[in-house]
Amino acid sequence: MPRREAYDVIIVGGGIAGASLAYFLAEYNADVLLLERETEWARHSTGRSAATLSQLDPTDTVLELKVLGGRFLRDPPPGFSPIPLLRLNGTLTLYDQAGWQANRSRQPAVAALGLELELLAPDEVRARIPSLTDPEIAGGAWVPSDGRLDVHEILSSYLGGARARGVEVESGCGVTGFVRAGPRIVGIRTGAREVRARVVVAAAGAWNQTLAVWAEAAPIPLRPLRRCAAIFTPEHDALAPDAPLVVAEHRSVYFVPESGDLLMSPMDQGESPPCEPVVDDLVIAEGMERLALVAPELRARRVKRTWAGLRTFAPDLVHVVGEDPCRPGVFWLAGQGGYGIETSASVGRVAADLLAGRRSGLFDPDRLSPARVLGRA
Ligand SMILES: Cc1cc2nc3c(=O)[nH]c(=O)nc-3n(C[C@H](O)[C@H](O)[C@H](O)COP(=O)(O)OP(=O)(O)OC[C@H]3O[C@@H](n4cnc5c(N)ncnc54)[C@H](O)[C@@H]3O)c2cc1C
Incomplete structure (x- = not known):
């Protein structure tokens, strides 16, 4: 339960979004x-990513946010975490003819951000990973500075850093409603308790x-x-443990080594209410079939674990950050x-800069403003 009756900012939600904001606001x-x-x-x-x-991302704003975010994860500030947050193994994104043309035309935007990107012809793709025998592959984009993240370490480092600088962090405490004064939200309810704040995130x-x-x-x-x-x-042990993430855009499937096995996602996008989503076994089976077209040697011998999670998008696929335009x-x-x-x-x-009334110059926050997506489907 919150220790006090009032705070400057209350953050609702302790996933990676809320935790990272708490960390940067604490600064x-x-x-x-x-x-x-x-x-x-x-x-x-x-916990389900x-x-x-x-x-590499098809949306320019997201591409820029990933590059900026990647710099922090590759080289976090001293004391943030005692262990590396990122293990470099690169990403190889595969395209068919149409996707390849579109990707090549984005080269200048990528280069302007300083993101190292190598474009590979089909034989160069196979020279790197011989099991990628899909004849539909027209080219590949290789990003060496990508890698696997230690999500639990990142989350606990954000929370630990925030706590160390005085942020109060409570789990097992759901917000059940808001407190209003005229047009303004001035706090939250958690059960019978009211806690006040200048801003609720x-x-x-x-x-x-x-x-x-609410x-x-x-x-x-x-x-x-x-x-x-x-x-x-997989049927054959054909990928090195440090092999890159392979994203086969043209087949809607990605895979990457994971603790001696492979992690695969069928890149599905089923509408869902906010909930604990349930795995669709058919979607997994279809993804395995597509993976076998990309790399027949990697056909699944035994599926060990499956899960599902929610990815929440605005209409233009860009984050929504800022004060509500109406409330x-x-x-x-x-x-x-x-x-x-x-x-x-x-x-x-x-988000922290906006809430603190600062302009860091890192990124124009107007590009993320809630008002931009109002009224869009
Ligand atoms: C299969 C899959 C693969 C993915 N792969 C990647 C990847 O490789 N890289 C990447 O960057 N991202 C990936 N993502 C996306 C990433 O997981 C999400 O973008 C991210 O976790 C969203 O974080 P969040 O904090 O917004 O949401 P959440 O992690 O869902 O956190 C929201 C929190 O709010 C809490 N909450 C809800 N209501 C209340 C309330 N009333 N009171 C208090 N608390 C409340 C919830 O309990 C929850 O813990 C993947 C997602 C999936 C599903």
Whole structure:
């Protein structure tokens, strides 16, 4: 239970979004309370990701946020974590003819951000990973600075750093409603208790729209989409343990070595309410079939574990960060999509700067403003 009756900022949700904001706000010595409904940390999207930094992105704003976020994760400030947060193994994204043309035309935008990218012809792709025998591969994009993230270490380092600077962090404490004074939200309810704040941050992942309904905030259109993943043992041990993430865009499947096995996602996007999503075995089986087209040697021998999680998107696929356009006192930190871990450091910093009334020059926060998506489907 919160120790005090009032704070400057209350953050609702202790996934990667809320935790990163708490960390960066604490740098400003802000008076902050973070509330997480579950007793177990990372129970929802944050604990269900594929744990990759994969910077190439079709949306320019997201690409930029990933590159900025990647810099922090590759080289965090002293004392942030005693162990590395990122294990470099690169990403190889594969395209068919149409996708290859589109990707090549984005080269200048990628280069302008300083992201190292090598374009590979099909024979160069196979020289790197001989099991990629799919004849549809027209080219590959190799990003060497990508890798696998230690999500639990990143989350606990954000929370630990925030606590060390005085942020109060409570798990097992759900927000059940808001306190209003005229048009303004001035606090939250948790059960029978009221706690006041200058600003309440909606960082509740797929549940942000539930919070918006309670607050009668702007109808920001956010869609939670379910995505499945599986760990499996392939028929042949054909990939080195440090092999890159392979994203076969043209077949809608990705895979990467994971503790002696392979992690695979069928890149599905099923509409879902905010919930504990259930795995669709058919979607997993279809993903395995597509993977076998990309690399027949890697056909699954045994599926060991499957799971599903929610990825929540705004209509333009860009994060939503800033004060609600209709309801003062509510601040959105939403729409982390399929990149909430890798963009946590850049987006958490932008949100903290906005709340603290600072302009760091890192990134123009207007590009993330809630108003831009109002009225869009
Ligand atoms: C299969 C899959 C693969 C993915 N792969 C990657 C990847 O490789 N790289 C990457 O960067 N991202 C990836 N993602 C996306 C990433 O997981 C999300 O973008 C990110 O975790 C979203 O974080 P969040 O904090 O917004 O949401 P969440 O982690 O869901 O956190 C929201 C929290 O709010 C809490 N909450 C809700 N309502 C209340 C309330 N009323 N009161 C208090 N607390 C409340 C919830 O309990 C929850 O803990 C993947 C996602 C999936 C599903």
